[in-house]
Amino acid sequence: MANTRLSTVPEDRLKALVDAANQDPAAFKKVSRAVTVCQGGFLNATYIRDRNPVMIDEPPQLLGTDTTPNPSEHVLAALGACLSVGYMANATAMGIAVEELRLELEGDIDISPVWGVRRETPPDQVAGFTEIRVKAHIKADMTPEQERELHERTLRWSPVANTLRNPVRVVAELNP
Amino acid sequence: MANTRLSTVPEDRLKALVDAANQDPAAFKKVSRAVTVCQGGFLNATYIRDRNPVMIDEPPQLLGTDTTPNPSEHVLAALGACLSVGYMANATAMGIAVEELRLELEGDIDISPVWGVRRETPPDQVAGFTEIRVKAHIKADMTPEQERELHERTLRWSPVANTLRNPVRVVAELNP
Numbered sequence: 001m002a003n004t005r006l007s008t009v010p011e012d013r014l015k016a017l018v019d020a021a022n023q024d025p026a027a028f029k030k031v032s033r034a035v036t037v038c039q040g041g042f043l044n045a046t047y048i049r050d051r052n053p054v055m056i057d058e059p060p061q062l063l064g065t066d067t068t069p070n071p072s073e074h075v076l077a078a079l080g081a082c083l084s085v086g087y088m089a090n091a092t093a094m095g096i097a098v099e100e101l102r103l104e105l106e107g108d109i110d111i112s113p114v115w116g117v118r119r120e121t122p123p124d125q126v127a128g129f130t131e132i133r134v135k136a137h138i139k140a141d142m143t144p145e146q147e148r149e150l151h152e153r154t155l156r157w158s159p160v161a162n163t164l165r166n167p168v169r170v171v172a173e174l175n176p
Numbered sequence: 177m178a179n180t181r182l183s184t185v186p187e188d189r190l191k192a193l194v195d196a197a198n199q200d201p202a203a204f205k206k207v208s209r210a211v212t213v214c215q216g217g218f219l220n221a222t223y224i225r226d227r228n229p230v231m232i233d234e235p236p237q238l239l240g241t242d243t244t245p246n247p248s249e250h251v252l253a254a255l256g257a258c259l260s261v262g263y264m265a266n267a268t269a270m271g272i273a274v275e276e277l278r279l280e281l282e283g284d285i286d287i288s289p290v291w292g293v294r295r296e297t298p299p300d301q302v303a304g305f306t307e308i309r310v311k312a313h314i315k316a317d318m319t320p321e322q323e324r325e326l327h328e329r330t331l332r333w334s335p336v337a338n339t340l341r342n343p344v345r346v347v348a349e350l351n352p
Contacts, residue, residue: 021290034252046257073210089293114190115266134349158304174314
């Protein structure tokens with residue numbers, strides 16, 4: 001364990017979380033909430049619980065001030081963080097000490113509809129990410145079989161990976 | 177315009193962006209990139225272009241240090257910001273001055289699989305957001321017809337709303 005460079009996830013608390021989910025899985029159905037407030041132009045602050053707001057902007061070529069990455073880039077960040085949490089959690093449960101964990105992500109997106117402003121966009125044009133590729137690099141002492149299981153469990157159950165893979169119903173109202 | 181409280185999107189640059197997309201829509205096919213690095217436990221830093229890293233954590237009940245919202249909450253922030261950008265862009269193109277813009281978001285999620293650690297999770301269990309509800313509040317001088325068009329265009333073409341509504345292919349490799 002001398003080379004372990006990452007602080008670990010507490011095993012006992014992870015086990016307690018799994019025990020609680022087994023006891024009462026219905027209690028793990030949650031509603032996440034957020035409030036986004038436009039700060040002017042394309043800069044937005046999103047308030048979640050009592051945390052500092054998540055600031056999201058657009059780059060100059062998309063008419064923003066580039067103070068932070070843009071909305072689609074934040075989706076990549078959410079996926080990267082979610083997969084990292086999954087690898088760490090599953091590694092902990094499997095007794096694998098992770099020394100380093102880094103993920104490279106890239107996503108294909110066609111922004112030619114210009115948010116709906118471009119009237120000439122073909123009606124069948126696809127907007128949003130179509131494919132996201134991830135290369136995860138984990139330095140840890142594990143067998144090829146453990147590596148395979150770690151990867152499969154993480155991918156299968158990552159909340160954000162599933163949010164992206166599966167169609168999510170988005171219901172929106174303006175000035176309800 | 178005396179009551180306009182939000183700084184606006186530059187109309188001429190928005191029109192130039194649409195003209196460029198009409199001239200060469202293929203040039204608007206982009207690849208977004210991000211690198212996520214685990215900082216230890218469930219805290220992650222995601223590096224995007226040369227911007228400050230996007231920090232994503234987990235709350236204490238999910239064994240994190242709660243320094244920022246968690247991955248799924250960041251997905252809500254990305255959606256809120258993307259819709260806000262869409263409303264502002266389309267309002268600008270339609271000559272509508274927006275005084276205030278705020279979005280309330282909530283998403284249903286079942287976290288009982290505990291990232292794949294819970295071996296007893298039913299194999300058909302759905303992970304990730306299943307439904308996200310949005311209430312947008314826009315203060316602006318516009319007709320009901322304009323309001324309807326503004327909403328429809330924004331929803332139809334929002335990159336993040338489409339990323340969520342449509343199935344995205346997520347291809348991941350571990351230690352390739």
